[in-house]
Amino acid sequence: xxxxxxxxxxxxxxxxxxxxxxxxxxxxxxxxxxxxxxxxxxxxxxxxxxxxxxxxxxxxxxxxxxxxxxxxxxxxxxxxxxxxxxxxxxxxxxxxxxxxxxxxxxxxxxxxxxxxxxxxxxxxxxxxxxxxxxxxxxxxxxxxxxxxxxxxxxxxxxxxxxxxxxxxxxxxxxxxxxxxxxxxxxxxxxxxxxxxxxxxxxxxxx
Numbered sequence: 318x319x320x321x322x323x324x325x326x327x328x329x330x331x332x333x334x335x336x337x338x339x340x341x342x343x344x345x346x347x348x349x350x351x352x353x354x355x356x357x358x359x360x361x362x363x364x365x366x367x368x369x370x371x372x373x374x375x376x377x378x379x380x381x382x383x384x385x386x387x388x389x390x391x392x393x394x395x396x397x398x399x400x401x402x403x404x405x406x407x408x409x410x411x412x413x414x415x416x417x418x419x420x421x422x423x424x425x426x427x428x429x430x431x432x433x434x435x436x437x438x439x440x441x442x443x444x445x446x447x448x449x450x451x452x453x454x455x456x457x458x459x460x461x462x463x464x465x466x467x468x469x470x471x472x473x474x475x476x477x478x479x480x481x482x483x484x485x486x487x488x489x490x491x492x493x494x495x496x497x498x499x500x501x502x503x504x505x506x507x508x509x510x511x512x513x514x515x516x517x518x519x520x521x522x523x
Contacts, residue, residue, distance in 0.1 A: 334474040339494045341474045342387065344396065347404060347440045349452065354436035357447035362432070369395065369433055390414070392430040394437055407475075407490040409437050415484065436489070442492050443473050458489065 352368045359366055371394060381400030387393060391408040410435045417423050438457065439450035453472060457479055458503040460468030466481030475490040 338401055339405065339474075339492055340493070341492050342404045342441055342443060343399045343402045344383070344404060345402065347396065347407075350442075350447075351436050351440040353447055354439040355433070357439075357451065358432050358436060364432060366429065366432055366436075368436075391393050391432065392434055393425055403492070404490070404494050405495055407437075407441055409434050409488040413484040413485050416515070420488065438488055440477065441472060441477075461486070 336385075346459065348371075352398060355366050355368045358364055360519055368392065369387055371387045374384045374386070376382040376384065382396045382405070385394075385396040385398070385471070387395075391412055391414065393408075393412075395406075396404055397406045397410045398404050413427055415421050417427060429496060435451075435454045442450040442453050443449050456470070457468060457477070461479050463483060466486075468479040470477050471493075472490065473491050478489045480487050480489075
């Protein structure tokens with residue numbers, strides 16, 4: 318019996334990280350919550366939003382991942398799930414058009430996309446109550462304001478990283494159960510020569 322137990326333990330440590338199922342938000346739940354979030358926003362802000370539809374595609378490899386995408390000039394959403402349908406990553410990017418004027422059609426389109434970004438953000442929360450899920454929106458808005466465009470927090474099993482660069486705000490969820498991949502150095506690679514940096518643009522991003 319002891320030998321069997323030791324063998325089982327040894328086998329456990331030999332299994333690759335991908336053999337362990339992720340926990341987290343499933344895409345069907347994400348989709349259901351998003352639609353409910355749109356209704357919640359409509360009811361509370363007197364809006365008439367219609368849910369958006371994400372396109373679906375496979376990774377094209379044997380890893381079993383599925384990609385769900387929404388591409389637009391203002392709002393972009395990309396969700397990646399594992400073979401069981403659990404969300405690995407979710408990226409939401411909202412871009413304010415240049416020279417946008419309050420009350421214009423461009424501004425109204427941006428506002429609509431903003432509400433949808435809220436709904437997608439809320440859909441990553443595990444709570445079944447939309448009002449509870451909306452608390453994440455309030456938290457992120459305040460966090461990015463206090464952090465001057467940068468904010469990080471935990472949301473269930475996900476790390477949520479919020480950044481603002483120029484006129485684009487990006488909200489990125491990463492499942493904490495994903496194994497970190499460490500690049501393996503090439504023993505035959507030739508090291509690059511070290512050169513002195515004389516550029517005076519230290520600290521510049523973009």
